[in-house]
Amino acid sequence: MKHSFIDRYSDRDSLIHRLDPRSKLxxxxxxxxxxxxxxxxxxxxxxxxxxxxxTMVLLSKVPISYILRQSLVIxxxxxxxxxxxxxxxxxxxxxxxNIWAWHLSFTHNGLQLLWSILAKSWLSxxxxxxxxxxxxxxxxxxxxxxxxxxxVMVMLLSFMYRYIFLLTDEIMRMKQARDSRNLGGKxxxxxxxxxxxxxxLFIRSYERGERVYAAMVSRGFDGQSRTLDRLRxxxxxxxxxxxxxxxxxxxxxxxxxx
Amino acid sequence: MHIPDGFLSAAAVGTTYVISAGGxxxxxxxxxxKIGEKHIPLMGILAAFVFAAQMLNxxxxxxxxxxxxxxxxxxxxxxxxxxxxxxxxxxxxxxxIFQDGGLLALGANIFNMGIIASxxxxxxxxxxxxxxGNNRRGKxxxxxxxxxxxxxxxxxxCALELALSGxxxxxxxxxxxxxxxxxxxxxxxxxxxxxxxxxxxxxxDLLKLQRI
Numbered sequence: 001m002k003h004s005f006i007d008r009y010s011d012r013d014s015l016i017h018r019l020d021p022r023s024k025l026x027x028x029x030x031x032x033x034x035x036x037x038x039x040x041x042x043x044x045x046x047x048x049x050x051x052x053x054x055t056m057v058l059l060s061k062v063p064i065s066y067i068l069r070q071s072l073v074i075x076x077x078x079x080x081x082x083x084x085x086x087x088x089x090x091x092x093x094x095x096x097x098n099i100w101a102w103h104l105s106f107t108h109n110g111l112q113l114l115w116s117i118l119a120k121s122w123l124s125x126x127x128x129x130x131x132x133x134x135x136x137x138x139x140x141x142x143x144x145x146x147x148x149x150x151x152v153m154v155m156l157l158s159f160m161y162r163y164i165f166l167l168t169d170e171i172m173r174m175k176q177a178r179d180s181r182n183l184g185g186k187x188x189x190x191x192x193x194x195x196x197x198x199x200x201l202f203i204r205s206y207e208r209g210e211r212v213y214a215a216m217v218s219r220g221f222d223g224q225s226r227t228l229d230r231l232r233x234x235x236x237x238x239x240x241x242x243x244x245x246x247x248x249x250x251x252x253x254x255x256x257x258x
Numbered sequence: 259m260h261i262p263d264g265f266l267s268a269a270a271v272g273t274t275y276v277i278s279a280g281g282x283x284x285x286x287x288x289x290x291x292k293i294g295e296k297h298i299p300l301m302g303i304l305a306a307f308v309f310a311a312q313m314l315n316x317x318x319x320x321x322x323x324x325x326x327x328x329x330x331x332x333x334x335x336x337x338x339x340x341x342x343x344x345x346x347x348x349x350x351x352x353x354x355i356f357q358d359g360g361l362l363a364l365g366a367n368i369f370n371m372g373i374i375a376s377x378x379x380x381x382x383x384x385x386x387x388x389x390x391g392n393n394r395r396g397k398x399x400x401x402x403x404x405x406x407x408x409x410x411x412x413x414x415x416c417a418l419e420l421a422l423s424g425x426x427x428x429x430x431x432x433x434x435x436x437x438x439x440x441x442x443x444x445x446x447x448x449x450x451x452x453x454x455x456x457x458x459x460x461x462x463d464l465l466k467l468q469r470i
Contacts, residue, residue: 007355032361036264036271074357078262084420084431117425120264121360128357140354152286152298156347159302160309164351167303167310175314188448194316195452198326202335202453203461205307209300216299223295 009062010136015236016060017134021143023237027244028131032124034248038255040116045255046123052247053126062133070133071125078121082114137161139231146231155225163208171201259327259409259416259439260352260367263360267423274419275365278346281373285342289470297470301340305347308332312348316449324442326449327371327412330379330405334454337469341376366419370412379408394458397465398451405450409443410436 010017016024031049038045057067132140138158145154174197213221266274289297308328315325328348333341346368352358359367383404390396417435421428457464 029361032263036266036362037268070357074262077260077358081259081261081265081416081420084417084426084434113425117264121262124263124360124362125357128354128361132354132357137355150283150286152290153282153347153350155298156302156305156343157350159299160305160347160351163303163306164309167306168313171310171313191316191445191448192452194314195449196456197314198311198331198449199453199456199460201307201311202331202457203464205303206300206464209303212303213296213299221295223290223298 007132007135007137007140009066009133012061012134014059014061014134016056016130018234018236019134019240020231020233020237021135021139022146022231023233023241024131024135025140025143025147027241028127030248031127031244034252035120035123035127038120040113042116042255043119045251046116046119048251049123050126052244053123053130056130057126060130060134062130067126067129067133070129071122074125075122078118078125082118082121142227142231151225158225163205167201167205170204171197174200259371259413260349260359261363261370261416261419263362265360265423265425266363266366266419270419270423271362271365273365274369278365278368278373281342282346282368285339285346288339289343292468292470297340297343301343301347304332304336304340305344305351308344308348309351316445324445326405326446327375327409329371329375329412330383330401330408330446331450331453333376333380333408334383334401334404334450335457335464336467338376338380340470341380342372345372345376366416370415370419374415375408375412378411379404382407394455397458398455401451401454402447406440406443406447409439409446413439 031052035046035049038049057064135143138161141154141158141161144157145151178193178197286297289301293300311328312325327345329341329345332344336344349359349367349371350364353361353364353367383400386400386403387396390399413435414432417431418428420426420435421431454465
């Protein structure tokens, strides 16, 4: 089983790991909201946010190389959405060129917006990575539940989390079997092989779902989940929430009046 | 098509969160009404299935590869509300685990790839299936168009949100995104009918499940 691709490093011990998942969730959300609402081109504010995240990363003892690598994996997907931004914004033209029949021009305003959005996305991604690499998925779910996320969603997510490993293993085994038979041929043939694999996985998953439900009912499942709840706020959480909120308020006041 | 944080305006974030929360809440209510507490393990495991199926890459063109979204496949096999539940669970987990799609953009992503893609593909499938007749060919053609349409509709919703957030003019983002995803959707279509024809020939009873 390949466990390590989900919530890696979340079982370590540090000041950040010891925080209650609720305070981490709420503060991450507030932090990302502050990042997103910062106007375009406030580079000083962005760098202050970066300093805060960097401090947290150092405190959390999660390897910096891991966090950077994880954030760079996502950047191509961000760029995929961002490519649609810098064309045809009003303003001075920075540079333009002709592709085939189209004339594309990049304006200073458009580019400024593009860089700001990329910076904001990257900062938000860093804070999310910090959250998930310091909080195990199970305690994250417990935190979400206590923050009034509907119980059904929490149960669905915890079921999914339980079976991700199993089903990923299953598809990886099928992939290995396929590759060892030297998959080749035309593209349509390859696509139909992938279709067969997904179809097989669907049938197995559906049957597994029925078996799991039967096993649960025979043990008295009635649609509720009962778990021990050991979440507790500590003084550490109060310091953490107070510090981050104070810093966020200061940065935003500074940004408004300067 | 996962929108990251930083692209959407506060108004777009708020609106899509409200719509998606309402949609998911209703989906859970419908599922509970139809299959009782069984929906919890079944939908949870099928969400893990979509998650695993998205890890399989297939060749598209010119050395690039892609993976399916899966909303159309689940909507055709299990019904649109089940697809809304499954896709939103997948999207929440992807946002937290892989940072694929932002936390504040989650409402928009669930709206595009959960609600729009599921309902769009489900009704496209029903419409074309009834036009072509309920045979193997009719089902496969309907499946292809539904899967292709789910990708296109989701990308159009995504483009509208970006345009309304003021990051890109409508006249640019709408044709550009729609055009790109109309091509990508062909892959989704082919994979979906490959899965459907496989299920049809091995476990045809699974195509007659109660739709949720």
